[in-house]
Structure formats: C-alpha cells, structure tokens
Amino acid sequence: MTEDNQSQPTREELQHRMDQIPDVWVKCPFCGKTIYKQQLGQFKECPNCNYAFRLGAQDRIALLCSDFTPLNRNLKVGSRFSEKHYQAKLQQAQATTGLNEAVLTGIGTIDTHRVAIGVMDWRFIMGSLGTVTGELIAQLFETATQQHLPVILFTASGGARMQEGINSLMQMAKVATTIAEHSKQGGLYISYLCDPTTGGVTASFAMEGDLLLSEPHALIGFAGRRVIERTIQQRPPRDFQRAETLLHNGFLDAIVRRSEMKTTLSRILTMHESGVSND
Amino acid sequence: MKAGFLMTKKTAFDRVLAARAQDKITIKDLIAGLTDDFIELHGDRAYGDDAAVYGGIGLLQQQPATLIGIRKADDEKSATDVHFGSAEPDGYRKALRLMKQAEKFQRPVITFINTPGAFPDVNAEYHGQGYLISQLILQGLQLKTPYLAIIVGEGGSGGALALAVGDCVWAFQDSIYSVLSPEGYATILWKDSSRVREAAEIMKLTPPELVEQGIIDKIIPEVRTKAEINQLKQQLFDKIKELSAIPTAELLRRRFARYRKF
Numbered sequence: 176m177t178e179d180n181q182s183q184p185t186r187e188e189l190q191h192r193m194d195q196i197p198d199v200w201v202k203c204p205f206c207g208k209t210i211y212k213q214q215l216g217q218f219k220e221c222p223n224c225n226y227a228f229r230l231g232a233q234d235r236i237a238l239l240c241s242d243f244t245p246l247n248r249n250l251k252v253g254s255r256f257s258e259k260h261y262q263a264k265l266q267q268a269q270a271t272t273g274l275n276e277a278v279l280t281g282i283g284t285i286d287t288h289r290v291a292i293g294v295m296d297w298r299f300i301m302g303s304l305g306t307v308t309g310e311l312i313a314q315l316f317e318t319a320t321q322q323h324l325p326v327i328l329f330t331a332s333g334g335a336r337m338q339e340g341i342n343s344l345m346q347m348a349k350v351a352t353t354i355a356e357h358s359k360q361g362g363l364y365i366s367y368l369c370d371p372t373t374g375g376v377t378a379s380f381a382m383e384g385d386l387l388l389s390e391p392h393a394l395i396g397f398a399g400r401r402v403i404e405r406t407i408q409q410r411p412p413r414d415f416q417r418a419e420t421l422l423h424n425g426f427l428d429a430i431v432r433r434s435e436m437k438t439t440l441s442r443i444l445t446m447h448e449s450g451v452s453n454d
Numbered sequence: 455m456k457a458g459f460l461m462t463k464k465t466a467f468d469r470v471l472a473a474r475a476q477d478k479i480t481i482k483d484l485i486a487g488l489t490d491d492f493i494e495l496h497g498d499r500a501y502g503d504d505a506a507v508y509g510g511i512g513l514l515q516q517q518p519a520t521l522i523g524i525r526k527a528d529d530e531k532s533a534t535d536v537h538f539g540s541a542e543p544d545g546y547r548k549a550l551r552l553m554k555q556a557e558k559f560q561r562p563v564i565t566f567i568n569t570p571g572a573f574p575d576v577n578a579e580y581h582g583q584g585y586l587i588s589q590l591i592l593q594g595l596q597l598k599t600p601y602l603a604i605i606v607g608e609g610g611s612g613g614a615l616a617l618a619v620g621d622c623v624w625a626f627q628d629s630i631y632s633v634l635s636p637e638g639y640a641t642i643l644w645k646d647s648s649r650v651r652e653a654a655e656i657m658k659l660t661p662p663e664l665v666e667q668g669i670i671d672k673i674i675p676e677v678r679t680k681a682e683i684n685q686l687k688q689q690l691f692d693k694i695k696e697l698s699a700i701p702t703a704e705l706l707r708r709r710f711a712r713y714r715k716f
Contacts, residue, residue, distance in 0.1 A: 335633045344633045345716035351592045352710040377584035378612040397584035398574030411576045
C-alpha cells in the first residue's frame with residue numbers, strides 16, 4: 176500500500192467518524208450551511224433550513240416504531256443476475272447497510288397502530304429498484320392485505336436498477352398489482368417520499384399512495400436534471416424538483432418535518448380506523 | 455460469405471436501428487389501416503392536448519375499439535410537435551381519459567407504442583410526469599375491458615410501460631423494449647456512450663429475447679402493404695374476440711398474474 180492510499184480514509188473510517196465523533200462538521204446539502212453534526216439532533220434536521228438529512232432504513236424504523244418484525248430478511252438477488260461487477264456491488268451494499276436489499280420491510284407498531292412498513296435505503300445501490308426490491312415491496316402489500324393492515328412506504332431511490340434491465344422496469348407493474356389488491360379491500364397506503372425519489376419509483380408506487388407525504392426539501396422527480404440538460408438543452412431552476420415545488424403544483428398532500436413524522440402518521444392512522452357505511 | 459452472414463443474422467444494434475428507422479410505418483397510418491372508420495379524440499380535460507399521444511375510437515371489422523398510440527413525426531405532425539415521440543403529462547392524461555371512456559362503453563383498448571421515453575423537460579416535471587405514468591400503470595392494470603399493447607418501434611422505459619400493461623403485449627419484428635436506451639445504458643454503466651453496440655447486445659432488448667423473458671407474448675411481422683395490415687387486423691380481431699369471452703374477474707386475475715410473476 177502506498178503512502179497516498181493510507182492518507183485516504185476508508186468508507187468505514189468515514190462512517191465511524193460520522194457516527195462516533197460528536198463535534199464533526201457537516202454541510203447541509205440543501206442550504207450549504209456548515210453545522211456541528213450534533214446540532215442535527217436525533218431527527219437529523221438542518222437547524223437552518225429544516226432539510227431532513229438522509230437516513231438509513233434501520234435509523235428510520237428506530238425513530239418511528241416501538242417494535243418491528245422484519246419480513247424476508249434473507250431474500251437476495253441470486254444467481255439469476257450473475258455479472259460479476261453487479262454481484263460485487265450487491266455484496267458491498269449488503270456489507271455497508273446490513274440489509275439484504277434496497278428496502279427493509281416488516282410489521283411494526285407506531286404508538287398503538289400496527290402497520291406494514293417498508294423503508295427504501297439510498298445506500299443500497301442508490302435504492303434502485305431490482306427484482307428482489309420489487310418482490311419485497313409486493314410481499315409487504317400482500318401481507319398487509321392478508322392481515323388487514325395499512326401500509327406506509329418510505330421511498331428513496333435513483334429509479335430502475337439498470338443491471339437487471341427490463342426486469343427492473345416490470346417491477347413498476349408488479350408492485351402496482353399488489354397495491355391494487357390492497358386498495359380494493361379498502362386498505363390505506365401512505366407513500367412517504369424521501370430524499371431522493373426519482374425515475375421509475377416516482378413513476379410508480381411512490382405516486383400511487385392514498386396520501387403522499389414528503390420531508391423538507393426532498394428531491395422528487397421523474398427525469399434527472401442531467402438528462403433534461405443534455406436532451407433538450409434546458410437549465411432547470413435550482414428547486415424545480417424539490418418537495419416544496421411539488422406541493423405547490425399539487426402533487427403532495429403535505430411536507431412534514433421529521434420531528435413531526437411519528438405524531439403525524441399516528442394522527443392519520445387514527446383517522447383511518449373507522450368510517451361510516453350506509454349499506 | 456460475410457454478406458450472407460449479415461443477411462441472416464441481425465445484431466441487437468441492427469435491431470435498434472431498424473426500430474428507429476425512418477421508413478417504419480407511422481402510428482397514424484397503422485391505425486388508419488387497421489380501422490374501417492376512425493375518429494381522433496383530443497384533449498386531457500385538465501390542461502392541454504399533447505400531439506405525441508394520438509387516440510380515438512375506431513371500428514375493427516365492426517368491433518368498436520379505443521386505439522391510443524405514442525407517435526413520432528408523420529405527415530401531420532413534425533418531430534418537434536411530438537418531441538420526437540416523447541409524450542408529456544397531458545398526453546398521458548389524455549390516454550388515461552380515453553381508457554376510462556373505453557371502460558364505460560365496454561370497448562377493448564389497443565395501444566401502439568413508438569417512443570424513446572417520456573419527454574424529459576422542466577414543464578413535464580411541473581405537470582406530474584411521474585404521477586401520470588404511475589396512474590396509467592395502476593389504473594391500466596385494472597381496466598375492465600380487454601387491453602392489448604403493441605410495441606411498434608421503440609419501447610423506451612416508463613414512458614412506454616405506461617401504455618403497455620395489457621392482457622397481452624405484442625411486438626413488431628423490428629422493435630425494441632428496454633429500461634432505457636442503449637446509449638443511456640452505456641453512459642450510466644460505463645460512462646462511455648460509444649459502447650452502444652455492446653450495450654444493445656447485453657440488454658436483451660430484441661423481440662426474441664423479450665419473448666424468452668416473458669415480457670412480450672408474440673412477435674408480429676412488419677406491416678407495409680394493405681395485405682399485411684389486413685393480416686394484423688385479423689389477428690387483433692381474433693385476440694379481442696378471445697379476450698372478450700373471458701369473464702371480467704378472470705380477465706383481471708390473469709392480467710395481474712402476468713405482471714406479478716416478474
């Protein structure tokens with residue numbers, strides 16, 4: 176190993192510094208202000224602009240649930256997609272995140288409410304939608320349908336997983352079949368769009384919820400900024416795909432500060448526990 | 455010897471070029487050829503009328519059907535009018551409106567797809583490109599009438615899938631269907647758009663490879679002459695007849711199963 180290599184901190188070392196050293200400085204990716212990491216607090220919100228920093232799936236669950244039983248923790252991309260660079264990427268993502276795939280699914284409790292919950296994790300190959308990601312989400316909806324539970328799905332994804340080709344595209348339709356079954360039964364689906372939700376995930380289940388919630392300044396869009404710049408030579412305004420713009424244009428129900436996430440969800444769940452029927 | 459080899463074996467990239475060829479039948483001509491009468495219907499009733507989405511009601515051997523296509527340039531619209539075959543949110547909203555109308559009047563829906571993908575621009579984002587595609591997928595899957603999709607040329611990404619969640623999906627011989635363009639694939643995975651031929655090879659985007667993966671159900675020959683179009687018309691008519699005989703609940707059960715398996 177050369178001296179140069181030794182001076183570069185490893186990914187693990189950087190993570191360790193972020194997790195363990197209280198007075199490390201971080202820069203808010205939205206407003207650009209430099210802040211002490213500890214100022215972000217337990218909800219990881221920027222004290223200047225309320226931007227909700229990206230969270231790993233397990234951290235999100237810890238903020239939200241008093242108990243959580245994961246589903247299908249062993250379901251993995253098998254030998255079906257055997258290309259070695261892709262397999263190496265999967266292994267690295269599994270090691271970094273402690274997850275089997277880009278989504279963590281399970282049954283949890285929020286206050287008194289039992290809910291089927293899925294949390295996509297951007298650290299896992301940019302939260303991309305592969306066949307197993309789609310399968311885990313589909314099975315989450317099917318379990319919720321069987322057990323008559325509402326579903327809350329936190330999305331964070333760069334879109335389709337290119338390495339799985341057209342099979343990745345088909346996940347958009349596959350998950351929709353299970354959402355339709357859940358909905359037919361009167362099931363509540365809350366889609367919670369987190370930073371960043373883009374591409375095929377935006378063009379499918381992220382936008383298929385009964386309620387669409389998001390976090391301050393989350394990036395949400397279909398076509399990427401660079402694709403737009405390159406294809407049609409437009410320079411999009413800075414905030415054109417931020418949650419506030421989508422709210423203004425009518426594509427979100429609400430933007431919820433992370434410190435209010437749990438109470439807001441709990442209130443919504445309460446309001447969906449009974450209805451009136453004239454039949 | 456070499457020429458003979460080339461004549462019998464098209465590479466994946468040859469197929470990409472053929473799918474994009476200028477002399478490919480236009481959606482407008484195809485719909486005109488397949489129907490004995492056709493009335494174009496305009497507008498999404500919310501915002502606008504996207505020329506890239508061409509749809510209306512037609513008679514297919516006395517069987518009324520709703521026909522909707524994403525079209526590239528033709529004798530009526532220029533390439534810029536239709537953004538080179540890329541639909542905007544109001545185009546997708548128009549398609550959804552026509553599908554719902556078809557359901558009300560119990561007409562089958564036939565879609566024709568020739569698009570490199572949904573139009574990537576700022577206004578399309580403002581008007582909910584992602585949302586509209588998601589709704590066409592979710593509501594298209596639940597459409598209570600027979601739904602047949604045909605990939606005519608390019609079937610690019612979510613913008614194509616939006617109109618391709620039918621009971622069956624057919625594809626012309628010279629067509630492709632993929633998660634993104636081979637150029638985009640080469641750029642994203644290898645940061646080198648010149649490796650497009652190699653990308654086309656490994657993406658499994660040609661009709662025979664798509665049949666093998668269960669993405670499409672059938673390859674249909676290219677149509678140019680009236681006789682060829684009539685042959686396709688007969689096949690469509692027969693398929694619709696077959697699908698119309700299935701009780702709605704069973705039709706939807708089979709459609710859901712078709713997409714749940716991926």
